[in-house]
Amino acid sequence: MAGLDYTKRDRALWIALLALCATSAAAYVLWALPAMPETVPTHWGADGAADGWDSKGSTIFMGVVMPFLILALLFAVPFLDPRGESFNRFKGVYQGFSAAFTVFMVAMAWLTPATALGVVPESGSFVNLLVYGSMGLLFVGLGVAMPRIEPNYTFGVRLPWTLADPDNWRRTHRFAGPVFVVMGVATLALSFFSTALPEAAMVAVLLVVLLGGVVLVALYSFLLWKDVIR
Template sequence: MKNKKLLIALLALCAVNFAAHLVFYPALPETVPIHWGFDGQADGWGSKATILVMAALPAGMVLLLALIPKIDPHASNFEKFQPVYRIFLIALTVFLCGVSWLSELTVYDVLPAAGGSLVSALVLGGCGVLFVVLGNYMPRIKQNYTFGCRTPWALSDEHNWNRTQRMGGIVFVVIGIAMLLAAVFARLLGEGGTLAVLLVPLFGGCIWIYVYSYLVFLGKMK
């Protein structure tokens, strides 16, 4: 990553986040909630050591995303959309740091373990915001093999790539809005309804991106 100051700042944030987890770690019970249903109820439990894994995940993700621009065959193109990549990296790091605290917040009764839509609202809402933000910036992404909507036809043709990213941006915004709606109405929709609201635009959008890219390749989309 060219912006070393940002990398250092994000790793420092991850280190502070991990250190804060270590402060609370000794007082945690041996078994902690690690999974929640769409109704916000804790439905999966595991060793408290899982919390340290979740706490280390943001730093690992930062290092991986910092490495990708160096090894991608189109590495030079990353320079053309560095602001977009930085925004994505910052947003994802903050989101992962926040999610890493769900277990502690549940153990200490800040979040309900036995029902309530707050957990699902926080997670789905956070994911929704990420998708909407990324969708708005996706048209600026240049050809590469690791970031963006990478269909075979988009990777082989720059015009197709640009068209596919524009359509991908629209799809990502739609998916993000669906996630935000699911976050707000999770309790009303129930688990089945929430799954439908999430999966229909998610899978439908992914399929449409591939179909659209192929149609551009065939010259059917003017």
């Protein structure tokens, strides 16, 4: 079966991530769930303020199940990808992303309990710092790693032109690296100024930054395919 060739160190990483999810889930069910009031915040606006509430029982999926699902998907991707053997050539990049994203999802799982129990204020900048700041750091990390990602069907800039041509894949990912770093820095900066912006303006700026970067990378790849760029 194609996929990652795991060493003892690799297996230790995935076991540690599984242990993190299991520890978080146990603490959530045994401590946080009984401690929370019956109605808890479950949604936050672009300004970082809680704007949606539900019963605490409704949070079990996001708080307990979702991190396990994300981890299982990340683990399975190299084995499900028809080009899974290529993951061995950028294994460090993929496992680093998997670890960072799993930690991010575990942190998100605890946002509701932390807010419901008064550790995090229902209004303020902390939520935006956590969410947008983490997203920004993930984008920066991906941008730095982009040039090292080898052709595959599930991780990276997967466009018809990159998948059809290894040279297009290589050049597109080299171009995408700085673009993703800029997207990450801009998202990180927004996390510090989000409370000073109207919510609609915050959403608009974030969409321009993220969609603009993605469209720019896709356009570059397309122009390479059309031989407009040489």
